[in-house]
Amino acid sequence: MHIQYLDKIRKHNPLIHNITNLVSANFTANGLLALGASPMMAESPDEMAELAALSGALVLNLGTPSDEKVAAMLNAGAAANRANVPIVLDPVAVAASALRRNTVSKLAQNMQFSAIRGNAGELAYLAGVDWQAKGVDAGSGSADLAQIAQTVAQKLNCVAILSGEVDYIADGKQFISLHNGTTLFPKVTASGCLLSAVVGAFLAVAPRENVFQAAAEAVAVYTVAGELAAQDLSPTQSGTFAWKLLDTLAAVSAEQVAQLVHLQQGN
Amino acid sequence: MHIQYLDKIRKHNPLIHNITNLVSANFTANGLLALGASPMMAESPDEMAELAALSGALVLNLGTPSDEKVAAMLNAGAAANRANVPIVLDPVAVAASALRRNTVSKLAQNMQFSAIRGNAGELAYLAGVDWQAKGVDAGSGSADLAQIAQTVAQKLNCVAILSGEVDYIADGKQFISLHNGTTLFPKVTASGCLLSAVVGAFLAVAPRENVFQAAAEAVAVYTVAGELAAQDLSPTQSGTFAWKLLDTLAAVSAEQVAQLVHLQQGN
């Protein structure tokens, strides 16, 4: 896998506009800075149209939804679509409440996403798969997860990224699986939210027809950086891991990622 | 003191729902993850009833109150009481404004707390003690602090936890004092908020009749972890302490806590 967009991010510092939650805002901003992008976290509905025009990508995170955030997301999404700015959706805990389910429906009806990134449970809901009944621990195999990502990609006409121990990136026709990472990722809050923002940064510097490749690179860079950051750590050192991940996102090279990434292609 | 609930948290990963402030959200979530619990920080009034039913405990933090947060707290509290989910209140700076005083009154009238955790000034206000006139530095002895905790426990019919150099846990009849910790705790913002959330995690895995024991264990685990994390640090290293505390919350064992805890019983 050739990593072609990492150096572009570091050279062009694309502005990534995140409408996100109070848990992830600081960590996401620092992660984007470490990667080489410029974060912006504005969320008033009244300035979304202006700010979308300045941005290289828009990342919508459902972590702590509110009426005002949803209004901001709708305004920002419409402006981003008009300006041909790619949109990444992170449907945090979408299945957990009617508010979240309705918000995602409303967003999907009113804008076109370039990519959606979530965990198995979140993407299973979007795919219409009864995930609770199956259960992550109930032996649902990797084929299922890839299929879930494919279904989401097909239904919402965008690239779908399913994160977990193995990550799946699907565009409705092809998919790949990436086998990097560390058990420390799920011990740091907002590490998934930051990945969604990192996907935004890669999309910002890639041609619109290369969303699949750019999304795969984003996941590769992020999970390899995590693997390197966790190298000398015990499974309990989540506090250390959080800042080492930032250091590593800034230090990792395209060559290192290309060398360390474990990738499988499917279709 | 036998620590019986720490391993239960690590085994069952209870979901702890926090309605909290923009300062503490990230640190609280990371602290709960380090401990072994699962954090959730949702705060829209519209999804509180659904989320309360999924949660092992509800933690209400008054740090940055707003109309919407108070509405969310009322909805979440009512649902938690209906579902027999324990509620922990952190009455941050309750005495500082009419908004805060009124919010705590309203919450207390509309739900039953399992525990309240605050500092001396906050609990003194709830106990009806004129704390400003006395002053923490004016020599008010330990007997007074224990009495304040007892009064709060009696008035609000719950366990009261008074945090400071010495911590007091009272249930209206008995109390204990815990003598662990470090001067670095008050140098890290939200370290009190995180303790309230940790109390929530212990309550989530304990039988309802063991709230006093579970709250005492929570304080013991947290303050011993802090003591261990601060071991090789100077009093100025608050930046280091914050992430070492997270590492230590994940690494500390029930046996270590039992060995290192300094406890006195009173009544």
Add this chain to the structure above:
Amino acid sequence: MHIQYLDKIRKHNPLIHNITNLVSANFTANGLLALGASPMMAESPDEMAELAALSGALVLNLGTPSDEKVAAMLNAGAAANRANVPIVLDPVAVAASALRRNTVSKLAQNMQFSAIRGNAGELAYLAGVDWQAKGVDAGSGSADLAQIAQTVAQKLNCVAILSGEVDYIADGKQFISLHNGTTLFPKVTASGCLLSAVVGAFLAVAPRENVFQAAAEAVAVYTVAGELAAQDLSPTQSGTFAWKLLDTLAAVSAEQVAQLVHLQQGN
């Protein structure tokens, strides 16, 4: 440069009230604690008047504006002016949207600031200089930046602090430039927001006629602390730098700052 206010902050722990954004709240609070001040982040319009009276300084940060935050800022600012509490404005990205431009106008019409701190683009907008056309990288010299700070100071009748590789502090008549810092500062989100809060802490312990001196000390302490924190770090270690900066803010002495500060006077 004699540093006279740092030890006063550590002795008196002034309460600094920040109305700020979801990205910077935690880091700002921890930075103020490390410095020796006491942070407060309340933002409900309903408690602003009471809290302003308790505070040593008020810091208004435009990072993520909303109707409620602006209402809170107006209430807090009016109360602070009445109580003779100094106000610091951080006009984050003021030029980026009508909402931000209008908010700063409204604040300026309704209260008197003691100091304004921002980057070159933000202060250029306030000075009425066409910054976009010029561009930071287009060779605009240090004379221009000092002039921009002077113009802001004159127009808004307060001390202006222009942050960047070189920092300028101007009061409309005199100005100084400070030449400390590290390239790691702009890699940590909210490092500018924290500096604004640090200015607030210095203003809180200084006589009202010494705002210029206090602001200069604040910038000197902060940038020297950053320089020391970055000493053994590579330019990619922004994760490490964030917590080392907190440790160093607590450890640095007035004597160290006086010795290491690089200052030039102008007029």
